[in-house]
Amino acid sequence: MQIIHAKQALTVSGWQSDLEIAIDANGRIAAVGPQGQTPTHRAALLLPAPLNLHSHAFQRAMSGLTEARGPDPRDSFWSWRRLMYTFLDQLTPDHVEAIAALVFMEMLEAGYGAVAEFHYLHHAVGGVPYDNLAEMSERIVAAAVQSGIGLTHLPVHYQFGGCDLRPLNGGQQRFGNDPDRFLRLHADAVAAVAAGPSDFASGMAPHSLRAVDPAGMSAILGQARSGPIHMHLAEQVAEVEEVLAQLGARPTEWLLANHPVDERWCLIHCTQMTNSETGALAATGAVAGLCPLTESNLGDGIFNGTAYLGEGGTIGFGSDSNVHISLFEELKTLEYSQRLRDLSRAALATQDRSTGRVLFDAAAKGGAQAGGRQSGMIETGVWADLIGLDNDNQWLCNRKGDAVLDSLIFGGGGQLCIRDVWSAGRHVVKEGRHFKRDDIIRSFKNTMLQLETSI
Template sequence: MSIHKEVIDGIYGMIHARHALLSCGWAQDVLVAIDGGIITKITCNAPCPQVATRVDTLLPALGNLHSHAFQRAMAGMTEHRKQGRDSFWTWRDLMYRFMDRLTPDQIEAIAAMVYVEMQEAGYASVGEFHYVHHQTGGRAYDDPAELSLRIYAAASRTGIGLTHLPVLYSYGGAGRMPLSPGQLRFGNDVDGFLTLLDAARAGLGALSADARIGIAPHSLRATSPQDLNAVLDHADGPIHIHIAEQPMEVEDIAAWLGQRPVDWLLHHVNVDRRWCLIHATHMTESETRAMAATGAVAGLCPVTEANLGDGPFNGVTYLAANGAFGVGSDSNVNISLTEELRMLEYSQRLRDLARNVLVVGEGSVGHRLYTGAARGGAQALGRNAGEIAEHRLADLVAIDSTDPALCALSRDQLLDGFVFAANDRVVTDLWSAGRHRVKDGRHVERRAVVAAYRAAIGDLMASL
């Protein structure tokens, strides 16, 4: 394991875009100056200096607000139907058995592969919802943050912007049920979690200055009201939590705490803009409006939610109430920015038997989804990003509007084409806080990262 310090103050450069989506709208011949990973100046109708990187169309890059990187290695392994009815819970049992064999080296190699794929798909940053902390059987590593440091090493190697979210996971189910054998690598009581959090904070100094750390109480079923309040006293960054993903979860929490999970959380905790509520799939209309009013971000993972059969989010009511949202790739079964946004809208269309659903009034669905997810993702990850504007982080993505999937479209239709007609192959370049890691559609570390990943997966499969 190695973490290479990259000093953000040394990151500078210029980008010239034929078209760019600025905070004020579309502009042409845009020159963007970057210093210290920050956009310092934007000039429209500018000539292209010889030293500038030329791109076709420049967009604010999204943050992937929810990832369990290690699950990427089991993509495709859980799509064989067994006797009876498959569900999230049968998938979870398979995931536990797979995860139990992972070594620190393998976790690092898998995470690096995931982050390369994310950047090539157009994500400049990631929220790593990290809950594998211990050795097989629950034995602690000498350094309680050992596996967090492996995530740091993967982020350092790939250059992705990292918001690290160590997870508090104390119980096996609602009502303080004991951890199952498959959950022992996750488990910490409050004191153990705070020790881990301190160690992870200390290690963050090896990363670039845009890296952040938050906390992630896994879910109401994996903690308790007392433990949740105890760790919230130590939160000084983003706070993420799984909530209301499955009907059985909603039923179990209601039986234990006397309220549905979203309703309980909003009435017992100060949920505000620091919070990201992951999934929030099964909410009533009143819960949906109340959640939107807090300013918290709904962390939506449409591809995983479809893969696991979770159900669709109540997007119509939530957006009508001006709710903030972002997207993440969660299980990483298919890392694709365009697929996440497309699935989000299509899930609403299939449920409601309607088209162009996630726009209040009139307007471009692609524009609403993309720009909304850019702002919400930045908020959820605690990054000064989400739009192309001076003094913001240079989290930027370039796409090729001359691609056959996009070449017939006007600028006002371009994001509709990107979301619904194209795929991630139209991404040509990506910058994470000014770090230019994707060039001509490929990550600069792809070859080495893929080789390490294949070696790690070979060893892992041989151990199963």
């Protein structure tokens, strides 16, 4: 039994002082109450650790390598995408495992307690399947075990190069399956996840309306009887135009008309929605999975955050391309995008909750829902995904209540305040450092030397 004494903690009942949190041997919160036992750990400030709801781990190795302008004077997501496919031709299973371990370590040090890995790199170069169809999924699971992060693994179905059903080519071929082979791969990946820690979970992910046709969507979703369902939706203007031309409706409009979207769904990005689509998606109870740093990096557009939350919608946050892994920066970037668009301040705040409180509550609640994970709160019975922070510093100045969250998110030093992180009770970050930091970084650096030599 681990016993944490917190000077202040954000619980399901709000802010509480001098709290004791007991974590049982299975990694769940066993009790929350007044301090009474001798602590094994102390925290000036204790928060639930949100789940990172959208990650492509392998793309972390590209961070900083795609910022030069391409031949097109109006550079875009599509030129970045071409560079990604070139990069893909170099990656081996060993590379992917080393990169994912670093990504998961960085997420933990940033305050995430778990991750939903949107995994579509399935095959060898040229689309040749490995003898073990789930080879790459097993490497993701191995990296999660090594880092200690909680995992919701989302094998991705990806079949076509566009809505016109053109075949995959180049790097895309490593993603591709027909529905039958994908379902076999998915079953093997689920088995690999089930062999991991008890908090690990699986879901399913049709990649997008560009990469999966209506028949393929129906075929795989017919087998998705449990677990979360994730999909990219309405990210780029060109995507919206292509879907409209081929399917006769905009992406959000088509999806809601053809599938029973509900709380199991997480729709990623949604940066190209009309006002009516925004309200309709909010009403389903699905999570809008936002990745503001990646969306900014790729020039995707601005999510209708004020309207979506105003309609009672649920949002959560992910790091997507992992160009920069920072929980607090993701939250700040969403808020600032709303302010810049609307010429406003405190855009997402409410009468009873500050901006930081709205954003952090949304990250915790929406992440847990999107990951199908019992977490995102300090409450008896849930997984002990927790962040312990130092409050006596130049960024937080021993502030209390919602002002602490505002300072963490907008003050610039939030991540430097993190001292401890637990994932399902696994104490993986201590004194601000991951317990396997040196080994994981050494392996990643060796991998990058190999990749940068070959690209």
